[in-house]
Amino acid sequence: xxxxxxxxxxxxxxxxxxxxxxxxxxxxxxxxRSYFNDVLGTYMSYTVRIAVPLDMRDxxxxxxxxxxxxxxxxxxxxxxxxxxIEITARVSTVSDVYVRLAGGQVYWKGIEFTxxxxxxxxxxxxxxxxxxxxxxxxxxxxxxxxxSYTWDGDEWVVSVVYDDADNIYY
Amino acid sequence: MYIKVYTYDGLPELIGTYTEITGLSYAPSADLAGASIPxxxxxxxxxxxxxxxxxxxxxxxxxxxxxxxxxxxxYAEHIDQQTLRLRAQSDIGILDKxxxxxxxxxxxxxxxxxxxxxxxxxxxxxxxxTYSLDSSLTSATITGFFPHQTARERLMWIAFTIGGYVKTxxxxxxxxxxxxxxxxxxxxxxxxxxPSITYNSWVTAIRGHAYTFAIGxxxxxxxxxxxxxxxxxxxxxxxxxxxxxxxPEAAPENVVDIDGLYLLNGNNISSVLSRxxxxxxxxxxxxxxxxxxxxxxxxxxVQVHLDDEKIASGFITSATFAFGLQAKAKMHLTGVEDxxxxxxxxxxxxxxxxxxxxxxxxxxxxxxxxxNPYIDKTMNKHRYIFRPLAESITGTMTSGTxxxxxxxxxxxxLYKSVLHIISVDSITESQDQTTLITIGVIA
Numbered sequence: 001x002x003x004x005x006x007x008x009x010x011x012x013x014x015x016x017x018x019x020x021x022x023x024x025x026x027x028x029x030x031x032x033r034s035y036f037n038d039v040l041g042t043y044m045s046y047t048v049r050i051a052v053p054l055d056m057r058d059x060x061x062x063x064x065x066x067x068x069x070x071x072x073x074x075x076x077x078x079x080x081x082x083x084x085i086e087i088t089a090r091v092s093t094v095s096d097v098y099v100r101l102a103g104g105q106v107y108w109k110g111i112e113f114t115x116x117x118x119x120x121x122x123x124x125x126x127x128x129x130x131x132x133x134x135x136x137x138x139x140x141x142x143x144x145x146x147x148s149y150t151w152d153g154d155e156w157v158v159s160v161v162y163d164d165a166d167n168i169y170y
Numbered sequence: 171m172y173i174k175v176y177t178y179d180g181l182p183e184l185i186g187t188y189t190e191i192t193g194l195s196y197a198p199s200a201d202l203a204g205a206s207i208p209x210x211x212x213x214x215x216x217x218x219x220x221x222x223x224x225x226x227x228x229x230x231x232x233x234x235x236x237x238x239x240x241x242x243x244x245y246a247e248h249i250d251q252q253t254l255r256l257r258a259q260s261d262i263g264i265l266d267k268x269x270x271x272x273x274x275x276x277x278x279x280x281x282x283x284x285x286x287x288x289x290x291x292x293x294x295x296x297x298x299x300t301y302s303l304d305s306s307l308t309s310a311t312i313t314g315f316f317p318h319q320t321a322r323e324r325l326m327w328i329a330f331t332i333g334g335y336v337k338t339x340x341x342x343x344x345x346x347x348x349x350x351x352x353x354x355x356x357x358x359x360x361x362x363x364x365p366s367i368t369y370n371s372w373v374t375a376i377r378g379h380a381y382t383f384a385i386g387x388x389x390x391x392x393x394x395x396x397x398x399x400x401x402x403x404x405x406x407x408x409x410x411x412x413x414x415x416x417x418p419e420a421a422p423e424n425v426v427d428i429d430g431l432y433l434l435n436g437n438n439i440s441s442v443l444s445r446x447x448x449x450x451x452x453x454x455x456x457x458x459x460x461x462x463x464x465x466x467x468x469x470x471x472v473q474v475h476l477d478d479e480k481i482a483s484g485f486i487t488s489a490t491f492a493f494g495l496q497a498k499a500k501m502h503l504t505g506v507e508d509x510x511x512x513x514x515x516x517x518x519x520x521x522x523x524x525x526x527x528x529x530x531x532x533x534x535x536x537x538x539x540x541x542n543p544y545i546d547k548t549m550n551k552h553r554y555i556f557r558p559l560a561e562s563i564t565g566t567m568t569s570g571t572x573x574x575x576x577x578x579x580x581x582x583x584l585y586k587s588v589l590h591i592i593s594v595d596s597i598t599e600s601q602d603q604t605t606l607i608t609i610g611v612i613a
Contacts, residue, residue, distance in 0.1 A: 024494020026461075031361040031475055036461060038494035126233040126495055130463060 002048065003077040004066050009050075011059065015079060016047040019121070041120025044087055046078050050111040057107065064111055067094045073118045089115035171233065171493055173214055173256070175243070177226040178297070185226070190217035192253060196230065196238065198339035199488035200468035202349060202504065203449040204330035207322055209266060210338050211259040212239055218254050222246040228258045232497070236464055240342045242297065260338035261299050265321035268294040271398035272318045274383060280310040280332055284346070287328070291321040301344040307332050314433035315383055315395050315403060331433040333445055337469050349445075351471055353483055355533070356460050358475040362498070365458035365476050367506075372421040373450040377411045378428040380439040395432070408436070412443050414451045426450050454506040456484055462491070462499035472501075473509055479531050481509040510534045513571040516563065518545060520556055520578045532567040539564045542576050544609070555582040557593065561611045581609045 001010045024038040052060040066074070073088040094113040100106045172189040176182040193215035199208045212230055224246055230238040241258035249255045268291045275283060284301060292299050310332040316324055329336050329346050337345040383403040388394035393405040411425075426446070428434070434442060458474055466472050466486060473483045484503030492498045511531050518526035526545045532538055542558035556578040563576060583590040591597065595608040 026492050026494040026496065026498035028459075028498075029363045030359055031363055031365070031477070032358045033363075034359055036360075036362075038496050038498075040495050124495065126463070129495055130234070 002046075002079070004063070005075050007062075007066070008077070009059070009063060011056065012051040012053070014049045017078070017080075018045045018047070019043070020045065022120075039124065041123030043117045043119075044078070044080075044085065044121050045089070045114060045116040046076070047114045048112070052109070052111070054107060060108065060111070064094065064096070064108070067091050067111070067113050074115065076115055078115075085121065087115075087117040087121065088119060089117045091115050171238075172231050173216065174229040174231065175222055175226060175256075176228070177223065182227070185222070186218075186220060188216045188218060191215065192217055193255075194230075194493055195491075197488060197490035198239070198468050200335055200337055200339075200486075202335045202469065202485050202487060203446060204326065204333075204335055207262050207326045207329070207336045207338075209259055209263045209322075210239070211241060211244075211257060211263070213255065213257045215249070216254045216256060217252055219248075219252055220254065221248075222254060222256060228256060232464060237340065237342065238464060239339055261297075261344050262322055262325075262336070262338055264295045264297055264299065265291050265325060268321040270316070270319060270321055270324055272316060272395070273397050274315045274385075274395075274401070274403055276313050278312045279308075280312055280328060281308055283312050283328055284325075287321055287324050288344075294321070299344065300342075301346065303346045304334065304348050306348050307334050307346060312433060313435055313437070314381065315397070315405075317395065317432065318398070327431060327433055330431065331438060331442065333441070335469060340464065340467055347469065349485070350469070353471050353473050354466065355473040355536070356466060356475075358531075360461040361475055362459035365456055365474060367476065367482075368455045368457070370453040370455065371424055372417040372453055373414055373424050373426050374417045374421055375411050375413045375423075375425045376428065376443050376446055376450055377409055377425050378434060378439050378443045379430070380408050380410065380434050380436050381432050382406045382435060383432075405432075410439050410443060412447060414447070416451060448505050452505050452507070454482075454484075456482055456503040456506050457500065458503070459498055459500050461496055462489065462501070463497050466499070466501065471505075472503070473533065474503070475531065479511065479513075481511045481531065481533055482506050483509050510569060512567050512569045514538065514540075514565075514567065515571060515573045516540065517573065517575045518542070518556075518558075518578055519575055520580065525554075525556055525578060534567050534569050536567045537564070538567060542611075544581075545578065551585065553584040554580050555609070557581040557609050558611055582607070 001008065002015065003009065020043045022040050022043055024040055027036055027038045030036050050063065073090050075086065076089050077084050077086050091113050094111060096108050096111045098106070099109055171191055171194055172187060173191065174184060175186045175188065176184050191214055194212065196212040198210040201208060222243065224243045227240060227242045229240045232238060241260050242264060243256060243258045244263065245255070245257035247255055270287065270290055281303060284303060288299050288301050312328065312331060316327065325336060334346045334348055337347055383405060385401055386404050388402055388404050394402050395405060396402050456474065456476065460466065466489065468486050468489055470486050471483060472486060473481060475481055484506035486501050487504050488502045489499040511533050514530040514532055516528045517524055525547050530540070539562050541562045542560060545556040547554055547556065559577045559579060563574060580592045581594055583592055591607065595610045598606045600606065
């Protein structure tokens with residue numbers, strides 16, 4: 001389920017999402033052999049393949065016409081983790097397939113489109129970047145601004161057996 | 171980056187702040203040798219359907235609200251329906267269109283001469299202009315003859331004579347500043363791969379012409395000048411030459427001739443020429459790119475790494491900016507000198523075993539403070555996170571190689587997917603199962 005410009009379409013579809021962490025052209029290799037990544041923000045894009053039942057031809061046409069309007073962006077509501085996300089995104093191509101059956105029946109099927117967000121979903125400001133320096137690497141070995149690391153997920157498991165700086169076992 | 175646009179009709183009026191910038195070029199420069207005053211400008215493409223009249227001015231700001239330039243709008247046209255291209259120039263562009271009459275001055279204070287230049291330029295252009303003169307230059311006096319010339323040329327003559335240069339970037343006024351030898355070091359990690367060095371032909375000598383003026387009626391063989399009210403001054407000329415002792419004997423003769431600058435006289439010619447040797451007798455120039463959010467600007471003296479070992483200092487004469495979230499500048503250095511450097515080798519050890527190493531090339535005499543990093547290292551199938559026993563290392567750089575050792579302890583040990591917490595400051599588990607481990611420096 002997704003929505004375009006305020007209209008929600010509860011129809012069979014597959015939705016593929018991609019997050020692009022975009023950096024500017026001033027990114028590059030530095031003299032100390034590190035890479036300077038001037039990250040501008042994280043831009044979401046969704047590729048949607050629609051399978052509209054034959055008895056919903058009007059809806060099919062409405063979706064097609066909405067997507068092919070020559071505007072700089074549509075307001076989409078798309079699935080995002082356990083919730084949804086609202087993005088203004090551009091659609092550059094919309095494709096589908098014309099089918100003619102043996103009995104002479106004809107119809108269009110399989111609208112596919114990709115919408116790419118015009119604005120970042122996540123972004124740092126210049127102030128944040130200047131204060132914190134470059135974005136920390138995900139590897140915990142790199143010092144970040146403080147001395148704290150978050151360890152979670154599959155790879156790292158906290159053991160119940162450890163000793164701390166005072167050599168006290170737990 | 172964003173732009174504020176003002177109209178000016180006796181008083182400034184803000185007509186718009188534009189944040190949707192699709193293109194921006196800004197490349198301020200400064201001629202520290204004083205041979206010219208560049209007309210700095212910026213060009214910006216704005217996503218707008220607004221129409222903007224030329225004659226007002228525009229201010230360029232970064233996202234931290236720092237002013238980068240305040241220039242007069244000389245061009246504003248739509249290049250497509252929704253994109254306005256705007257070009258704005260510094261006050262020098264206006265001074266270049268104002269012509270000033272010939273005049274002889276004697277022992278005139280530099281401030282009075284500058285006041286006159288800016289006042290007549292303001293009257294001539296109907297545009298308000300201000301200048302500031304660094305306090306170290308205010309006691310200078312001017313003796314000599316100004317020919318009929320543009321206000322831009324006159325300002326250049328004055329600045330050149332008193333040993334200043336003109337800065338029209340990152341400010342709202344014309345600044346006349348002395349050469350400042352304070353050096354700012356650009357970190358190697360902020361310098362892009364890789365600076366280039368240019369060696370120009372040797373300048374073998376600088377020749378300067380000094381003048382005296384005597385009011386009178388010239389003979390047919392006299393050289394003379396005439397001021398705007400018809401007074402004639404007979405000109406007497408002498409020359410002084412300074413040889414470049416560093417130029418090899420085989421270098422072809424290449425003399426820089428400072429000729430026709432009627433403010434040079436017996437009192438100031440030696441100091442002017444000796445000042446110029448710093449620029450003309452130094453044939454090394456450096457071009458390099460660095461992350462530059464406005465910290466290094468034309469006129470500044472900076473120290474830059476040329477490679478892993480070599481360091482040089484020099485004056486920025488131009489900076490061509492490119493913008494992302496941060497800004498990068500392609501900078502040109504003149505007056506380049508080698509900086510003696512030494513090597514600092516830091517060995518990171520745990521129980522006597524080396525777990526890491528860093529080597530820095532730093533200027534001799536530089537006081538460094540280098541933070542000890544956390545080290546992630548896999549040894550014998552154990553993935554260790556080591557924590558430093560000291561937060562940082564400090565010292566003063568000497569020549570040669572200095573080796574220091576920093577000791578570490580194991581903070582975390584991951585072995586066969588089990589994390590052993592060996593030495594940490596605190597552990598906090600939140601309701602969402604996230605575990606926060608705080609690792610400080612062991613005191």
